[in-house]
Amino acid sequence: xxxxxxxxxxxxxxxxxxxxxxxxxxxxxxxxxxxxxxxxxxxxxxxxxxxxxxxxxxxxxxxxxxxxxxxxxxxxxxxxxxxxxxxxxxxxxxxxxxxxxxxxxxxxxxxxxxxxxxxxxxxxxxxxxxxxxxxxxxxxxxxxxxxxxxxxxxxxxxxxxxxxxxx
Numbered sequence: 001x002x003x004x005x006x007x008x009x010x011x012x013x014x015x016x017x018x019x020x021x022x023x024x025x026x027x028x029x030x031x032x033x034x035x036x037x038x039x040x041x042x043x044x045x046x047x048x049x050x051x052x053x054x055x056x057x058x059x060x061x062x063x064x065x066x067x068x069x070x071x072x073x074x075x076x077x078x079x080x081x082x083x084x085x086x087x088x089x090x091x092x093x094x095x096x097x098x099x100x101x102x103x104x105x106x107x108x109x110x111x112x113x114x115x116x117x118x119x120x121x122x123x124x125x126x127x128x129x130x131x132x133x134x135x136x137x138x139x140x141x142x143x144x145x146x147x148x149x150x151x152x153x154x155x156x157x158x159x160x161x162x163x164x165x166x167x
Contacts, residue, residue: 001030001037004052006091009141013050014092018057018137021073024115028058032071032113035060039069044091046129048136051092059133064125072120075110075134084124087150087158088132088142097155098146106130 007013021028031054039047039060049058057074082104089097106127109119122130132142143149150158 001033003041004034004038006038006042006047006051007053009093009143011053013053013055014136014141015139016050016055017139018048018050018055020057021111024073024111024113028073029113031056031058032060032073036069036071039091042091045125046133047091048133050136050139057137059137061122061126061129061133063120063122064129065122070120071113072108072110072133073113073115075108075130075137077106077130077134078109078119079105079107080127080131081105082123084128086128087155087162088128088146090132090142093141093143096143097150098142098148099150099158100128100142100145102128102131108134 035047035052038052046061049056059072061070061072063070080103083101084104085099085101087097088100104127105123107119107121108130111117
């Protein structure tokens, strides 16, 4: 396994539509392993292949309930319900945060590293991550969904409010 460089906003790779994976081989397995190591090191909740310069439909999403990483190859959104609005960031936009509205519950269909199809469901943070990472595969960033990046003061105020509501 190896750490990969996370590409930041401004790189054309982040605006391109990724191609489907057709070869389920050692190169794909290495990519998935490297992405997992990179995501773990970055302490993120998800990572898509274009964020490490690979234009393939591959992403890793942390299941917020179990803390385990889900490998999604050729993922597609098959169901969504509800709505949540909350804080969102991205490893490709370090230090920037915005408020984004997403579905509250999501089901995705994807292939595993060996090409077997499966479905996974998530709610709250996991649903947010599924949507965020799948958008990367189509060349979009969450910043397209916000009206502005939060200032340091707005971010602090938001976090304090969330903490008060959680008590």
